[in-house]
Amino acid sequence: MIVFEDVIKVYDPDVVGLQDFTCHIGKGEFVFLVGPSGSGKSTLIKLVLKELVPNSGRILVAGRNLGTLRKSRVPLLRRNIGCVFQDFKLLPNKTVHDNVAYALEVVGEPRRSIRRKVPEILSLVGLAEKTDSYPHEISGGEQQRVSVARAFVNHPPLLLADEPTGNIDPETAVGIMQLLVRINRTGTTVLIATHDRDMVNRMRRRVLQLEAGRLVRDERRGSYDQVTEEVGDAF
Amino acid sequence: MRFSFFLSEAFGSMRRNWVMAMAAVITVFISTAILGAVLVTRDNLNQGATSLKNRVMIEVFIKDSATPKQTQALERKIQGMNDVKSYKYISKEEALRRFRERFGERIVANLPINPLPASYEVQVKDADQVDRVAQQFFNDPTVDNDPGTHNGVKYAKETVRKMLGTISLIEKGMWVTTGIFAAAAVLLISTTVRLSIFARRREVEIMRLVGATNWFIRWPFVLEGFITGLVGAVLAAAFVWVGNWGIANWIQTSQIDFLSLRIFRMWWQGGTWPLGLMPTLAILGAFLGAVGSLVALRRYLKT
Numbered sequence: 307m308i309v310f311e312d313v314i315k316v317y318d319p320d321v322v323g324l325q326d327f328t329c330h331i332g333k334g335e336f337v338f339l340v341g342p343s344g345s346g347k348s349t350l351i352k353l354v355l356k357e358l359v360p361n362s363g364r365i366l367v368a369g370r371n372l373g374t375l376r377k378s379r380v381p382l383l384r385r386n387i388g389c390v391f392q393d394f395k396l397l398p399n400k401t402v403h404d405n406v407a408y409a410l411e412v413v414g415e416p417r418r419s420i421r422r423k424v425p426e427i428l429s430l431v432g433l434a435e436k437t438d439s440y441p442h443e444i445s446g447g448e449q450q451r452v453s454v455a456r457a458f459v460n461h462p463p464l465l466l467a468d469e470p471t472g473n474i475d476p477e478t479a480v481g482i483m484q485l486l487v488r489i490n491r492t493g494t495t496v497l498i499a500t501h502d503r504d505m506v507n508r509m510r511r512r513v514l515q516l517e518a519g520r521l522v523r524d525e526r527r528g529s530y531d532q533v534t535e536e537v538g539d540a541f
Numbered sequence: 542m543r544f545s546f547f548l549s550e551a552f553g554s555m556r557r558n559w560v561m562a563m564a565a566v567i568t569v570f571i572s573t574a575i576l577g578a579v580l581v582t583r584d585n586l587n588q589g590a591t592s593l594k595n596r597v598m599i600e601v602f603i604k605d606s607a608t609p610k611q612t613q614a615l616e617r618k619i620q621g622m623n624d625v626k627s628y629k630y631i632s633k634e635e636a637l638r639r640f641r642e643r644f645g646e647r648i649v650a651n652l653p654i655n656p657l658p659a660s661y662e663v664q665v666k667d668a669d670q671v672d673r674v675a676q677q678f679f680n681d682p683t684v685d686n687d688p689g690t691h692n693g694v695k696y697a698k699e700t701v702r703k704m705l706g707t708i709s710l711i712e713k714g715m716w717v718t719t720g721i722f723a724a725a726a727v728l729l730i731s732t733t734v735r736l737s738i739f740a741r742r743r744e745v746e747i748m749r750l751v752g753a754t755n756w757f758i759r760w761p762f763v764l765e766g767f768i769t770g771l772v773g774a775v776l777a778a779a780f781v782w783v784g785n786w787g788i789a790n791w792i793q794t795s796q797i798d799f800l801s802l803r804i805f806r807m808w809w810q811g812g813t814w815p816l817g818l819m820p821t822l823a824i825l826g827a828f829l830g831a832v833g834s835l836v837a838l839r840r841y842l843k844t
């Protein structure tokens with residue numbers, strides 16, 4: 307689904323975003339991206355969205371080479387990628403319903419199908435009651451569920467989440483994570499950048515760990531910290 | 542992509558940011574109203590200047606001693622002039638009748654003889670040619686010139702020239718004003734739109750992340766600019782229209798008749814109120830609004 311080959315991303319004055327990064331993420335995988343602050347997690351996600359362009363290397367998303375992808379095709383790429391962010395990124399002037407519907411309007415979905423799909427996905431994320439509320443009228447956890455609903459309403463093959471539980475209390479975070487797992491079960495590839503140690507440890511999924519822009523660990527059923535294993539080895 | 546979706550987006554945004562929308566409408570209103578007023582005034586001054594030019598008339602007085610033959614010769618001379626548009630013979634009797642009309646019976650009644658000379662009233666085609674035409678009568682023996690002068694030829698040389706000069710000066714000033722306000726309108730509109738888009742740049746960013754194409758993002762903004770521009774300009778056109786009507790009525794009822802120039806009249810009063818001005822202003826306003834939006838959006842839709 308996602309292929310990175312020797313990708314280097316350097317920000318203007320010698321600030322390393324991503325260094326010699328190579329990795330493959332297969333179709334239908336559920337992957338955690340961990341690492342300390344400033345290690346390049348958001349950079350990686352922005353590269354997949356073609357919000358950023360790498361200095362060198364090759365990136366393939368769903369078989370498409372982003373290096374040769376024309377600017378005018380970028381919106382098409384993004385329609386096939388659902389996005390969830392730490393700050394939710396909801397349109398403040400639109401109701402819950404209209405925020406989700408916007409993702410469908412963008413792809414030119416017929417009105418009838420919008421009328422069917424939006425309530426469907428909203429009840430899936432448990433927000434059927436809040437359809438006509440505005441983002442500022444609902445809690446952070448609810449806002450994040452709206453943003454998950456919007457990311458998934460198109461049933462994209464790939465879903466990216468940049469610290470989706472960063473602004474949410476642990477209980478609510480579990481709910482969000484369960485949603486992402488359910489989405490993953492429908493065949494959608496899910497990539498989550500996170501600092502949520504408990505979550506990663508509990509889920510035991512593939513973990514990619516970044517350190518100053520380099521990939522330092524790629525573990526199939528990993529935990530948040532590498533140390534845990536080393537400690538385990540010591541016994 | 543649905544037009545109704547873009548339209549409802551545009552109206553929704555205007556309802557939410559109604560203060561901004563009002564500011565934009567007022568901006569368009571003021572600048573297009575000034576533009577419209579300038580254009581109407583220019584149009585009317587042009588008309589005034591044309592009618593003034595058309596009334597440049599040379600009076601050629603004929604000696605009382607001139608024989609009918611001499612008078613006929615003078616008439617043939619006038620007929621032969623290229624720059625003459627028309628001419629009219631005013632007999633001594635006609636001159637007296639006019640004098641009586643103007644100054645009353647009493648003065649005329651006391652006159653022993655008719656002292657007024659006969660004359661030709663010569664209209665020239667082009668006001669600029671008035672000197673050349675007049676000069677041709679200066680040394681004509683039939684013309685009632687006192688020896689050494691040419692006071693038998695009268696024309697409103699200086700007055701007309703000054704007036705035409707003034708009008709052309711005012712006209713030039715108006716062109717400059719028009720230019721300045723057109724530029725100001727574009728600037729103000731694009732600034733207003735830019736401010737409102739700047740306030741919503743986060744929204745634009747989110748729309749792009751969700752996969753909206755640039756045109757999908759642009760359309761509501763462009764429509765918004767279009768509608769604001771249209772509303773402002775239509776109001777301005779109506780304002781200018783009513784203003785013109787007021788001036789026309791004032792000129793009609795007031796005693797001053799502005800050299801009996803028939804200006805600022807509405808079309809039903811036989812004037813040439815520029816009917817095309819209304820749609821022109823409206824289209825201009827709508828166009829300015831839409832272009833203002835596009836220009837302002839450019840920065841946020843680069844990649």
Ligand SMILES: Nc1ncnc2c1ncn2[C@@H]1O[C@H](COP(=O)(O)OP(=O)(O)OP(=O)(O)O)[C@@H](O)[C@H]1O
Binds near residue numbers: 342343344345347
């Ligand atoms: N727009 C930018 N311009 C310059 N440097 C940047 C920019 N964005 C990120 N960086 C730098 O690139 C490096 C990686 O940043 P990135 O945002 O990818 O880290 P992160 O792993 O997402 O961190 P966090 O966990 O705090 O979100 C950091 O050193 C950061 O300062």
Ligand SMILES: [Mg+2]
Binds near residue numbers: 468
């Ligand atoms: Mg980050």
